[in-house]
Amino acid sequence: AHCVSQWGHDFRPEYQQLSVLAERFPGIPRIALTATADLRTRQEIIQQLRLQDADIYINSFDRPNIHYTIQQGQNARQQLWRFLEENHPQDAGIVYCLSRKKVEDTAAWLAEQGRKALPYHAGLDADTRRIHQQRFLREDGIIIVATIAFGMGIDKPDVRFVAHLSLPKSIEAYYQETGRAGRDGLPANAWMAYGLQDVITLRQMMQESTASEQQKRVEHHKLQAMLGLCEMTACRRQALLDYFGEPTPEPCGNCDNCQHPPEVWEAATAAQKALSCVYRTGQRFGVNYIIDVLLGKSDFRISQFRHDQLSTYGIGKEHSESEWRNIFRQLIALGYLNVDVDGHGGLRLTDKARPLLRGEEGLSLRKEQKRERVRKERNRAERAEKPEFAALSAEAKALFEALRNLRLRLAQEQGVPPYVIFHDATLLHMANERPQTLTEMRGITGVGERKLAQYGQAFLEVVLGA
Incomplete structure (x- = not known):
């Protein structure tokens, strides 16, 4: 139902014509379903489809896994x-x-x-x-x-x-x-x-x-x-x-x-330099050019436009080119700069930039993360976030792979996706518990009576043979 809402992320103007359903079929039940609709989108769906008297059911949006x-x-x-x-x-x-x-x-x-x-x-x-x-x-x-x-x-x-x-x-x-x-x-x-x-x-x-x-x-x-x-x-x-x-x-x-909380730094001075350089070069050049001016690079275009005579020429040498790109990305994301959409990507100051330029407010930005640190921290996070896998012994992990291989073979024979037979969560539980009988197999998460009758013996044999 996102498509009927102008505020929805997948809006289709022609779908607003669905409002005629309430007039032409007043006695026919109607239901509107969405996955990720914010409050304004939900309100507009109700209005467009004339569901003001309908019950509303909202489940949690959280996916903690x-x-x-x-x-x-x-x-x-x-x-x-x-x-x-x-x-x-x-x-x-x-x-x-x-x-x-x-x-x-x-x-x-x-x-x-x-x-x-x-x-x-x-x-x-x-x-x-x-x-x-x-x-x-x-x-x-x-x-x-x-x-x-x-x-x-x-x-x-x-x-x-x-x-x-x-x-x-x-x-x-x-x-x-x-x-x-x-x-x-x-x-x-x-x-x-x-x-x-x-x-x-x-x-x-x-x-x-x-x-x-x-x-x-x-x-x-x-x-x-x-x-x-x-x-x-x-x-x-x-x-x-x-x-x-x-x-x-x-x-x-x-x-x-x-x-791993990101480091922040007081970036008001750097931001003032960036914004001032955008302004003094005429608010018509892109990020790469502005960075070259800030770094004081020798360039034909910079000389041609006499931007090497500006007070902002070379005043940003304390930051690398990569660091300046990080600064400009955040200034654009936070609304201090706009990007012209004429194909040239020229930067322009917004009204929000004025108090920052005048020194009336501060600004904290994220520090650029070094790749090696990011990789190490992500590895630590990954090791910590997969308790189901980490908790398995070496023997259980080998059994889990054997169960997956059996599931794949059965799925190919039947022409169905593997998860139709058993989810990974079921195979993990099976590998961890190692049921010895069909009765014990019945206690595994995701093994109902129908699947027990259809697949139980085959998977039990793999467990017993491991």
């Missing part, structure tokens, strides 16, 4: 590979990208690295999309690289990770996409690499769209909320749940900010 990580986006593809190698060397998952070309390139690159990676986007023919979707559902360890056209991850409970190589347009879109991980209740990861170019690309796409000015303002507001989530230093889960009207008093302990 999902670990959230958002990283700075330099060399995002290499960061993705490290994330996969360290945390999910054999697991199934989804990688979301913004464009079809990035989907194709990323899937091909992952395949070159030895992973089973398949592309999925609306530009592929229907047969290819169907085959890739079926392989993802039925084979172990498949990675689907997709645009938001791919939503079928919701039908696969053992998706161990959802990664984003492009910034989602809104928190609703991000939460819906990450929610396709860990539907079996076991630990899963939501990982994203986000950079300055993501912001510029999304803002250009929004400005060039055929949506109304009012709709563009809504999309801009949602993008700002998403950027706020990326740059925040507090618990990400608290912010996500608060966005959906479900405040939580305590930090979650299962996100990157909780497990």
Whole structure:
């Protein structure tokens, strides 16, 4: 039902015509279903579909088994590979990208690295999309690289990770996409690499769209909320749940900010230098050029425009080029700078920048994290967040793999996805408890009477033979 709400992240103007249902079929029951709708979206759905007298049922938005990580986006593809190698060397998952070309390139690159990676986007023919979707559902360890056209991850409970190589347009879109991980209740990861170019690309796409000015303002507001989530230093889960009207008093302990709080620094002086340089160069140049001026680089364009004569030329040498990019990304994300969407990416000051420039307010920014530190901390977090796997003995882990192999063979014979037979959680419980009879097998989580009769003996034989 997101599609009927102008505030919803997947708005379709023509779907507002569904309001005629209440007039033409007044005696027919109607139900509106959403996955990640904030309060304003829910209110507009009720209004558009004329459901003012309907009962409302809202479940918790919290997915406590999902670990959230958002990283700075330099060399995002290499960061993705490290994330996969360290945390999910054999697991199934989804990688979301913004464009079809990035989907194709990323899937091909992952395949070159030895992973089973398949592309999925609306530009592929229907047969290819169907085959890739079926392989993802039925084979172990498949990675689907997709645009938001791919939503079928919701039908696969053992998706161990959802990664984003492009910034989602809104928190609703991000939460819906990450929610396709860990539907079996076991630990899963939501990982994203986000950079300055993501912001510029999304803002250009929004400005060039055929949506109304009012709709563009809504999309801009949602993008700002998403950027706020990326740059925040507090618990990400608290912010996500608060966005959906479900405040939580305590930090979650299962996100990157909780497990290794980011360092912050007083950045007002650096921000003043950055904003002043944008202003003095005419508010028409992009980030790279402004950084070159701040660093005092010798460049033909800088000399041509006589910007080497400005008071801001060379005043930023105390920071590296990488550090300045980090500063500018946050200034844009926090609303002190706008990016022109004419294709050139020129920076302009916003009204919010004035008090900061005048020294009337301070500013704290996140410090740039060094890759080695991030990797070590993420490894520690991963070891701590998978108690079900870590608690298994070496013998139980070997039995778990044997049970998985049997499940895969049965699934292939029957032409069904492996999770239809048993979820990973069931196999983990089986490997840990080692039932010796069918009666004991009945006590394993996820083994009902029908599955006990259908599969119990085969899995019991594997347990007894281990």
